[in-house]
Amino acid sequence: MTDLPARRLLLVHAHPDDESINNGATMAKYAAEGALVTLVTCTLGEEGEVIPPELAHLAADREDRLGAHRIGELAAAMSELGVTDHRFLGGPGRFRDSGMMGLEQNDREGAFWHTPVDDAAAYLVEVIREVRPQVLVTYDPYGGYGHPDHIQAHRVAMRGAALAAEPAFRPGLGAPHTIGKIYWNRVPRSVAEEGFARLRAAGADFPGVAAIEDIPGVIDDAEISAAIDGAPYRERKAAAMRAHATQIAVDGPFFALSNDLGQPIFAAEYYQLVHGTSGAPAGERENDLFAGVAGAVQGDGVNGANSVNGANG
Secondary structure (H helix, E strand, O other), X not given: OOOOOOOEEEEEEOOOOHHHHHHHHHHHHHHHOOOEXXXXXXXXXXXXXXXXXXXHHHOOOOOOOHHHXXXXXXXXXXXXXXXXXXXXXXXXXXXXXXXXXXOHHHHOOOEHHHOOHHHHHHHHHHHXXXXXXXXXXXXXXXXXXXXXXXXXXXXXXHHHHHHHXXXXXXXXXXXXXXXXXXXXXXXXXXXXXXXXXXXXXXXXXXXEEOOHXXXXXXXXXXXXXXXXXXXXXXXXXXXXXXXXXXXXEEEOOEEEOOOOEEEEOOOOEEEEEEEOOOOOOXXXXXXXXXXXXXXXXXXXXXXXXXXXXXXXX
16 A cells, blocks of 8 residues: 555454444544544454344354345445445455354354464554554453453454564565554443433433443543544444444434343544553543654644543543
């Protein structure tokens, strides 16, 4: 890839739909601002439960054609977000969805969870050395909520970032590249609580309401490093989530997965900086993931910073 934009953001996710739920507004914002936004999705999500009855035949225990269908859903979601560089790790179908933790699918040949981390990470190294991102976004070590593919995506992302910087590792994959800043997806506890309060007050049309513990990556507010105000991109994020129709049911500013438990859609998206230096003054949150990155044009805000309270959902 030649003539790379000044700002380059890489996101590593486990299944199609994870990116829209966690980072849809962030991706839309940076794509609209001219940054190169690269999404790497590690599996096709073949083991997902299917919400619409008319598509139930696609499920793994029936025709097993859900993965191919979700390729189309992801493409439609990326179109809504304005993201043109989206890829599957090692190519579509290289690694299969492992299913929920403890299922026999975890150890099936070709399952992402069953794959040695360095084997999978080598495919990510190739992407990193091609697009040369300054910023990487992925999950925390628990994968946000403990799904084996999310945990593995975290491991592969972190290992891939380390290996990409090593000149001795697979020089045929391109010149080494060091990623300056790595963030994990997070949600401040206060924002999650406020979001559920809005959901209950609105009486959204879902059979039940999820719990705070069902939201991936919830942590204490003080641990949040960056808050991206996605309000201008709220509708794009919701549209991208609707594109994942087999997995997500959207009702206004709320959504549910296959468990039919309502959750708030967060327009503001939050991150914990785990590698690199914050571009915000001490005691403040960044409002630009590229804050402090040499050669990267800053987003809104003179210092790329927010107050400690930051944006909310």
